[in-house]
Amino acid sequence: MDRPISRRDFADGVALAGLAAWAAGGCAGPYEPDWGEAWGDLGEAADAYPPAWQGLQGDTADAMAVPDALHGRRFWRHAGVPRPTGERYDLVVVGAGVSGMTAAYRWWSQDPDARILVLDNHDDVGGRARRNEFRPAGRAGPLVGYGGPPSAPSPPSPCDREAAGLLAGLLAEAGVGPGAFDGRARYRKLGMRDGVFCDRESFGTDKLVVLRPDWIGELPMTHEGQAELAHLLRDAPDWFPGLSEAEKKGRLAGLGYAAFLREVCRAGPEVIRFCHTMPVRERALTSELISALDAWSMAGPHSFPGFGGLGLRRSATDPSPGRSSGDVGDVWCLPDGDHGLIRLMVRRMIPEVAAGDPAEDVTLAPFDYERLDRPGNRVRVRLSSPAVLVRNDGSADAAASATVGYYDGEAVRTVRAGAVVLACPHGVIPHLVPDLPPEWRDALERTVRAPVLCATAQLRNWRSWHAAGVDRVRFTGAYWPDVRLAPSLDTATYRAPADPDEPILAYLVRPAVRADAGADPRAAVAAGRRELTAVPYRHLEFTVREQLARLLGAHGFDPARDVQGLTINRWTHGVPLGPTAERPAKRFGRIAIAGSDSAPGANAAITTAILAVDELRADRPDSAARSGQGV
Structure with a gap:
């Protein structure tokens, strides 16, 4: 896994200090970057074109x-x-x-x-809405991706008429019409689904579970843990009988989601561990750092258990449900x-x-x-x-x-x-x-803004993803909790990869908040930021390759051969807490x-x-x- 990734440079000193070795990665071998490989047809112009820069980007030392x-x-x-x-x-x-x-x-x-x-x-x-661009050999035109934390807008909504009008006009100019927002539809037609990877960090073993109808029975949990999760997803009771809807929402707003599971639902440790990374896809935060009300707004058939019996209805003042509420796929515009x-x-x-x-x-x-x-x-x-x-x-x-x-x-x-x-x-x-x-x-x-890492990897193809039957996977405890193929969206002239033999981009997201640093969110964020800025790029690159190999190695993925480009955007002040x-x-x-x-x-x-x-x-x-x- 020590194939060097070409990169423009490492402007910040933390990354420069890490070039000598794979910090904590255990991989040997000289680092010999090919400065010209990343730019394809751009040539010398790439040096003045930030979207094409690889390596460590985002909130660099120069920027901050x-x-x-x-x-x-x-x-x-x-x-x-x-x-x-x-x-x-x-x-x-x-x-x-x-x-x-x-x-x-x-x-x-x-x-x-x-x-x-x-x-x-x-x-x-x-x-933080940064563009990452790659030029794979043999592809007509670049692969275009997104290097920022989760915040992609939902389709125009009547709730914010001015914003909806502005957004609709811009999207129409880009050739994006109504109904073109589901970035997962193409993968679903190929039989690919969401998955959850119960990893050795949280369950002592690595197991990919595709979210089919009988998925809970495949989880590496005890029978008691499986039954408890099924109950909370499908048959949760009304935890607050006698309270009005507004009072229930007020109670949820005052509880963290992890505390709600532990104190209200009386969930066991297996369920709490399983739910720990559920908010990462939408909020780039873990379950300790979002409210139970926010979790309820994102709940779907496979995510955020515990709310089914409360009888709550959505109102204009509730938190935004995010891009993929209800597990229906990424809501993405471009x-x-x-x-x-x-x-x-x-x-x-x-x-x-x-x-x-x-x-x-x-x-x-x-x-x-x-x-x-x-x-x-x-x-x-x-x-x-x-x-x-x-x-x-x-x-x-x-x-x-x-x-x-x-x-x-x-x-x-x-x-x-x-x-x-x-x-x-x-x-x-x-x-x-x-x-x-x-x-x-x-x-x-x-x-408070929480730090977050967002990686965009150029892959040689996505045959191994197709063979595994997944396009988007949540890890329960590994370094990168959110790992997924880029949303598949076409515009007037841009064609997203449609064949598993084509090059494609994959996204990985890691929240970098130390939830164990204390109850004060500022302390947790500060501890996470210090930890994040101390991690050298070479270790981050290793974790990307290693985790993709754990997910897809059984289906033919070779991390040295198949990761052909990589940009890691480090956002030390990433998402609002x-x-x-x-x-x-x-x-x-x-x-x-x-x-x-x-x-x-x-x-x-x-x-x-x-x-x-x-x-x-x-x-x-x-x-x-x-x-x-x-x-």
């Missing part, structure tokens, strides 16, 4: 150095005096993820002549997930970024990243430029503009803005806005807040961005209606 220094109150000791650029914009957005790009797009769609600047600390648009929506918005606002007809499918259009931040653009996207300062020009009640500072690698530069949308992780906002009201600061500082508390005001002067920390999921990220922009545009002073020309 400034935010971490801000959080540790070290940045301004060495930053020097901010230097004005003379640039003026109608809108500056901090964060180029789904919410940030939606804010820019919303403003632009209402005022195409506006000057807009989007800042982000990462080296690619999308933030081959590159949320990033596809961002590419659609960027191409509309900056047509020069991609060659060809803007009406053609954007999935295959190569982006010219040098065109994102040209002086002549009405909309500019400035990457690797972390924001470090946001303040109203004058008192919040009377301000007509704001000043935004960012670090360009040499110095802090400032621009002026008629309005600012902060679409970054909420925990960093108190460090950006020095005079934030105390009640806002308290609410924002309570937000609970929403931000309600804030007492909608905006602070010319500053408004968006982002998925307000509520999880891309739909919420879109909705909060629309609200933030509409609030700022409705309340903008006449003097800020046109903030001036960019320089």
Whole structure:
């Protein structure tokens, strides 16, 4: 399993330190990366094309150095005096993820002549909605995948009309029509199903169980454990008789799902171990870190037992059910997930970024990243430029503009803005806005983002998956709990692999929260983050190969031969661990807040961005209606 994976580089020092050996992997052999193999037809252009970069990506040391220094109150000791650029914009957005790009797009769609600047600390648009791209030999065009934590939006919903309208319009432009959201339908036609891999880490043995009608009897549990699981999935009683529906939901909201199983259902250790990784697919969290109400929202015939007798009905205020509630398959929009929506918005606002007809499918259009931040653009996207300062020009009640500072690698530069949308992780906002009201600061500082690893592997083919009869597998305790083939989605010009002999992408997800670090979620997240940043890339690569071999080795999978490319996105601040508390005001002067920390999921990220922009545009002073020309 020591075949080297070609990679661009390892920008962060933790990964560099791991190149000498397979840390804890037990594999010998020299590491001799082939720097040219990964890029296929891109050639030298790949070095300027982030989606094609392999190795360790995501929240790299380069991306996180400034935010971490801000959080540790070290940045301004060495930053020097901010230097004005003379640039003026109608809108500056901090964060180029789904919410940030939606804010820019919303403003632009209402005022195409506006000057807009989007800042982000990462080296690619999308933030955590990152695109991973591979070019297998013999395939016409790239394989496109998604390297971010779970957050793909559901199909347009009438609950959020503005978000639904924006989403439906973008998807129609990409050639994605109604009914095209089930990324598992093609696999189901081939007889492939979900599976659960009861592994030696949690059950003392490795056994793949395909979720057929009689699957519970195949689990490596005692007869008592099997009977208990079947009872909780199919015949669970009403645990709270006499309580109203609202009271039952309130009780579930106050319990973690693991605590619900243990304290309410009186489930035994086998069932609790079996359910431990159920939330990973939708939330990138384990059962200790989601509420029982959240678990109920995702329950299906094979998952999240214990709720059948409660008689609960879904309402608009309940948690989002996620992509695959009810075990019906991935609800996905585009081959590159949320990033596809961002590419659609960027191409509309900056047509020069991609060659060809803007009406053609954007999935295959190569982006010219040098065109994102040209002086002549009405909309500019400035990457690797972390924001470090946001303040109203004058008192919040009377301000007509704001000043935004960012670090360009040499110095802090400032621009002026008629309005600012902060679409970054909420925990960093108190460090950006020095005079934030105390009640806002308290609410924002309570937000926690849990670390998560997301791997995208290019496989030689998927014959072994087809032979095993599975396309998506949950491990009960192994390093990567969620292992699955990429959703099979076609667009106007992109063709997903349809034959098991074709190359394909596989996704693996690992939540990196140390649930044993104590009851405080902050402590658990901090311990997981420290552990995650200490793991070298070579060990992560080994775990991917080793786990795929455990799953598929009996069906002909060779981890040295069949894993032909690998990108591991390490998100040290990955998924929100609970929403931000309600804030007492909608905006602070010319500053408004968006982002998925307000509520999880891309739909919420879109909705909060629309609200933030509409609030700022409705309340903008006449003097800020046109903030001036960019320089």
